[in-house]
Amino acid sequence: MTLKIAFQMDPMESVNIDGDTTFALAEVAQARGMTLYEYGPEHLAYNAGKIEAFARPMTVRREQGNHVTFGPRTRINLETDIDVVWMRQDPPFDMAYITCAHILERLKGKTLVVNDPEWVRSCPEKILPLDYPELMPATLITRDRGSIDAFRSEHKDIILKPLFGNGGAGVFRVKEDDSNYSSILEMFMESSREPIIAQAFLKDVAKGDKRILIIDGVAVGAINRIPQKGETRSNMHVGGKAVPTELTKDDMRICDTIGPMLKARGQILVGIDVIGDKMTEINITSPTGVQELKRFSGVDAAALCWDAIKGKLGGV
Numbered sequence: 001m002t003l004k005i006a007f008q009m010d011p012m013e014s015v016n017i018d019g020d021t022t023f024a025l026a027e028v029a030q031a032r033g034m035t036l037y038e039y040g041p042e043h044l045a046y047n048a049g050k051i052e053a054f055a056r057p058m059t060v061r062r063e064q065g066n067h068v069t070f071g072p073r074t075r076i077n078l079e080t081d082i083d084v085v086w087m088r089q090d091p092p093f094d095m096a097y098i099t100c101a102h103i104l105e106r107l108k109g110k111t112l113v114v115n116d117p118e119w120v121r122s123c124p125e126k127i128l129p130l131d132y133p134e135l136m137p138a139t140l141i142t143r144d145r146g147s148i149d150a151f152r153s154e155h156k157d158i159i160l161k162p163l164f165g166n167g168g169a170g171v172f173r174v175k176e177d178d179s180n181y182s183s184i185l186e187m188f189m190e191s192s193r194e195p196i197i198a199q200a201f202l203k204d205v206a207k208g209d210k211r212i213l214i215i216d217g218v219a220v221g222a223i224n225r226i227p228q229k230g231e232t233r234s235n236m237h238v239g240g241k242a243v244p245t246e247l248t249k250d251d252m253r254i255c256d257t258i259g260p261m262l263k264a265r266g267q268i269l270v271g272i273d274v275i276g277d278k279m280t281e282i283n284i285t286s287p288t289g290v291q292e293l294k295r296f297s298g299v300d301a302a303a304l305c306w307d308a309i310k311g312k313l314g315g316v
Helices: 021-031 095-105 117-122 145-155 181-191 203-207 249-264 290-297 301-312
Strands: 004-008 035-039 044-047 050-060 068-070 074-077 084-087 112-114 139-142 158-162 172-174 196-200 209-215 218-226 241-244 269-275 278-283
Touching (some): 021 035, 021 050, 021 290, 021 301, 044 095, 084 095, 095 117, 139 145, 145 158, 145 181, 145 196, 158 181, 209 301, 218 249, 218 290, 218 301, 241 290
Parallel strands (some): 004 035, 004 084, 084 112
Antiparallel strands (some): 035 050, 044 050, 050 068, 050 074, 139 196, 158 172, 209 218, 209 269, 218 241, 269 278
16 A cells, blocks of 8 residues: 655755755655655645645655655645645744644544644643653743743743744843843743743753654654854754764653653654753654754664554554
């Protein structure tokens, strides 16, 4: 049986083939004989009881500048024409993203959607870790200035960031004597109605922010992301450097704690962020790091994802 796979994603023609996780997933799927389709969130529709996508057939190849070929777009029924939908568009986790999750959730029991959209929309990446306060740095989520002031007074050195941001955007380190503190808070309050997340600064970030990949509830490996000199953020979007690393006892303690929850919620591919012995985020929307892990360790997380999916489809 040839599986038909639809990737809901940002345009494939613009990805970095040496770093993009969705490209790696598509490459492995194609090598296993699966038929690929690609469409964007704007091409998803609920139409009189049907979940449709205006999708285009896709062929990928590892050739820089010539890595993808598309057929003409056609309207496909995601319930009857497709076996697996990968929800892989990048955040922000906004109402457009949540609406896509609501629509795709209607495929449950019919077409497998990865990661399970019901839980993706219910588990924002900076809120889900709150279920495990013992694994996190001290954390505050609020819009109340007095509460933020008190948190800063207690912890002295803190991180302020948007609750639903991604890629290191809008992340500020605020030290005890930082004269920009009020201006940063004003910027947050004026740009959004959302709460702010504040966390105690973790000095171990200088040694790196570890991205651990968890597949179907089991940790399979990690990369470390080292911030540039003078930079607090280690995200690769803002210049962080990926380097090899190993899973420690603390890493495994965290993964063993959250792994059963992730598996039960249908989260096939998850990336958690760990600084020192503290978990800061659980990334389930569009986690990255698959290609870097394979380069550093030989672990093919994309292949392991498809193995897990095959099991959920009954071994087809």
